[in-house]
Amino acid sequence: MIRLYHWCLDPAGRLVRLCLAEKGLGFETVESSPWAPHPDLKLLGPGAVAPALLQEGTGGRIVAVGTRAICEFLEESVEGEHLLPLHPGQRAEARRLWAWVEQGFEEVTDTLLTERVMQWVRRDRQPDSEKLRRGAHTLRGRLTFLNALVETHGFIAGRDLTLADLAAAAHLSACDYFGDIQWEAVPDLRTWYARIKSRPSFRPLLADRLDAVRPSPHYADLDF
Amino acid sequence: MIRLYHWCLDPAGRLVRLCLAEKGLGFETVESSPWAPHPDLKLLGPGAVAPALLQEGTGGRIVAVGTRAICEFLEESVEGEHLLPLHPGQRAEARRLWAWVEQGFEEVTDTLLTERVMQWVRRDRQPDSEKLRRGAHTLRGRLTFLNALVETHGFIAGRDLTLADLAAAAHLSACDYFGDIQWEAVPDLRTWYARIKSRPSFRPLLADRLDAVRPSPHYADLDF
Structure with a gap:
């Protein structure tokens, strides 16, 4: 269990x-x-x-x-689908970019996600627009870097899906719930995200709903 | 090579x-x-x-x-000395606390270490006393948590040395260079640090010297 x-x-x-x-x-x-x-x-x-x-x-x-x-x-x-490559150098690259995603998106989560969610949890305040502006700026930089990676390799850390892809998709999907991602600015990342979003593992995430906030219109759309 | x-x-x-x-x-x-x-x-x-x-x-x-x-x-x-335990549950605990150290000390490094070092790199400014105060406050909280862990188990994540210990010792040693740690407030952590500091692997770190800033008097002292 x-x-x-x-x-x-x-x-x-x-x-x-x-x-x-x-x-x-x-x-x-x-x-x-x-x-x-x-x-x-x-x-x-x-x-x-x-x-x-x-x-x-x-x-x-x-x-x-x-x-x-x-x-x-x-x-x-667990046997089955590997989420880290077998070659030591490729494993190192996947772990580097997995760590990069988690560190690089910390500020995005702390600003964009926390502000948006705390707004309706506490119900007594407006989101802090200066924080939202800073979060959006940080997010744009991160998206540009990820776009360059997937443009080169197809996936974040090479030619295959790894934990770095799942970590990036997890972060982007939370931002996308609130419509914070300007997909037209990062076309290669959009293609990559459409591919990840279509995996059966992603379906439960796309069904998530908060009580008080609807997701952006394209959140669960596989052809966004 | x-x-x-x-x-x-x-x-x-x-x-x-x-x-x-x-x-x-x-x-x-x-x-x-x-x-x-x-x-x-x-x-x-x-x-x-x-x-x-x-x-x-x-x-x-x-x-x-x-x-x-x-x-x-x-x-x-690499064969030889294991730095993660063999049991899956103990491995998970070592990796959790290793991650906790890296995330928990990020603010300490960003404030205390960066302020002290940038002061002499740029040579044109005093350290920001408000940042140092915040860094010192965060550091005290982290030390209290680590002290409780080593008081219980001897090492950070259990009865044996793991990457969680080395990560914590790496962070504490950088703070200790500048004399930022009040060791008398965390006696169990002090005993643990004396033990780690005496390992041969630690000697090169204790020999490090910055050009412009001497270490605190007890920095390299094994009986501090």
């Missing part, structure tokens, strides 16, 4: 859901949002936050917290 | 040097500071920054950039 504590629009949780689905693993989900963390998290480890994975079975009990721990655990323990 | 592009006080480069030394690997170093990156870095990959490792030999040419790519590559390819 695998249980995942996550919040549906958190890019880190989205990466883990994509990884689990690409590996063909079934799992149950428990909601744990940033503003109301599930009480179980405290029991999983000191300072544990979502996404957190709990696996119980004949092999014992495994707790993995955070994308690095969870995705490497799944890659090491 | 292994070549490492790094800057001596950068915690990320320090983690890689510790990892290489713990694995018993010889390597040459090439200086690449944040304010004057080495021109070779551009050739290693789009957007590559230090620390970057280049390995050339009979097995071909491997480029690994960033701590996640480099340390996982060394762990996968």
Whole structure:
């Protein structure tokens, strides 16, 4: 049995859901949002936050917290679809760009996503337009870099799908929910995203809905 | 032949040097500071920054950039001292806390280290005291958390040394160069640090000197 504590629009949780689905693993989900963390998290480890994975079975009990721990655990323990290449140099490149995505999008998530979500969680404030402006500027730079990568190789870290692609798609999909991505400025990235978005692993993410905010009109559209 | 592009006080480069030394690997170093990156870095990959490792030999040419790519590559390819446990659950915990250290100390490095170093690189400004105050506050919180971990287990992620310990020691040693750590407030962490500091892998870090700033008096003292 695998249980995942996550919040549906958190890019880190989205990466883990994509990884689990690409590996063909079934799992149950428990909601744990940033503003109301599930009480179980405290029991999983000191300072544990979502996404957190709990696996119980004949092999014992495994707790993995955070994308690095969870995705490497799944890659090491599950047969089937590889999400890191076999060649050491290509593995290093995939891990570099996976790390780049997570670090590079931190500010985007902290500004764009947090502002938009906290606006309706707290209900008492307008989003901070200066923060939104800064987040949008950072996002444009990141998109340009990713566009150049996929233009060269087809995927982010080479010719095959890796965790770097799933991490990038997880982050972009959360921004895309709010319509924050100007796709016409990054045509190669748009082609790449259409390809990733069509994978069966992506379907549950495209079905996610927040109570108070509808997604952008093209969010779930495979021919956006 | 292994070549490492790094800057001596950068915690990320320090983690890689510790990892290489713990694995018993010889390597040459090439200086690449944040304010004057080495021109070779551009050739290693789009957007590559230090620390970057280049390995050339009979097995071909491997480029690994960033701590996640480099340390996982060394762990996968080099026999000898393990820096991740063998049990999947313990591996996940070591990777969680390694990631926690890198994310949690980002603000500390961005404020304390950058302010102190940029002060003498630019020579035209005083450090920003508000930034130093914020950095010191963040650092205290991180130290308290690490102290609780080593008090429980002896090491950061359990009973054995892992990449989480080396990452934490790399960050603390850079702060300690400037005397920013109040060791008397975190006695268990001090005991742990004395133990790590005494390892042969740590000696080259304790010999590092910046041209313009001497280290704190106890920086290289094993009985601090």
